[in-house]
Amino acid sequence: MSVIERKWQVAIVGVLGAVFGLLFARQDSAAMWILFGVLLTIAIEIKSTAAHTYRSELFPTHLRAKAVGLIYSFSRLAGAASSYVIAFVLLRSGVPGVFAVIIALLLLSVAVVLRYGPKTRGLSYEEITDDLPAANAAKEGVKAR
Numbered sequence: 001m002s003v004i005e006r007k008w009q010v011a012i013v014g015v016l017g018a019v020f021g022l023l024f025a026r027q028d029s030a031a032m033w034i035l036f037g038v039l040l041t042i043a044i045e046i047k048s049t050a051a052h053t054y055r056s057e058l059f060p061t062h063l064r065a066k067a068v069g070l071i072y073s074f075s076r077l078a079g080a081a082s083s084y085v086i087a088f089v090l091l092r093s094g095v096p097g098v099f100a101v102i103i104a105l106l107l108l109s110v111a112v113v114l115r116y117g118p119k120t121r122g123l124s125y126e127e128i129t130d131d132l133p134a135a136n137a138a139k140e141g142v143k144a145r
Contacts, residue, residue, distance in 0.1 A: 006057065007117040009050035014110035017043035018103045025099040047106075054113075057120040058128065 024036035059067040089097045118128050
């Protein structure tokens with residue numbers, strides 16, 4: 001069991017990633033680039049691990065593999081498309097623009113998880129979805145049939 005709620009893990013390391021990215025972009029010595037580059041990489045890897053785990057907690061067992069697979073496929077497609085976006089931004093705004101886009105996306109992901117992500121720590125799937133309007137509407141639709 002996690003000590004920190006999974007959605008907060010995603011949020012905290014997302015903000016840390018944004019801070020480390022901003023600090024990385026503002027350095028002028030190799031030692032500091034290495035330091036903040038390593039910290040940025042660690043933050044993004046922890047965020048990725050926490051997000052993958054969090055996603056799997058949001059779906060019932062019988063749908064989990066398909067749902068997580070769909071989300072993962074979309075994230076891979078978004079990752080591929082982001083290469084073109086980053087190249088475009090790099091040509092138009094340079095390295096600071098690239099970091100601004102990456103930081104903005106990290107902060108957007110934090111805002112979305114904090115706003116819409118349910119708490120999952122120590123809860124069964126049924127307890128997680130009890131407070132979600134979409135899940136309750138779906139349950140009502142199934143009962144009506």
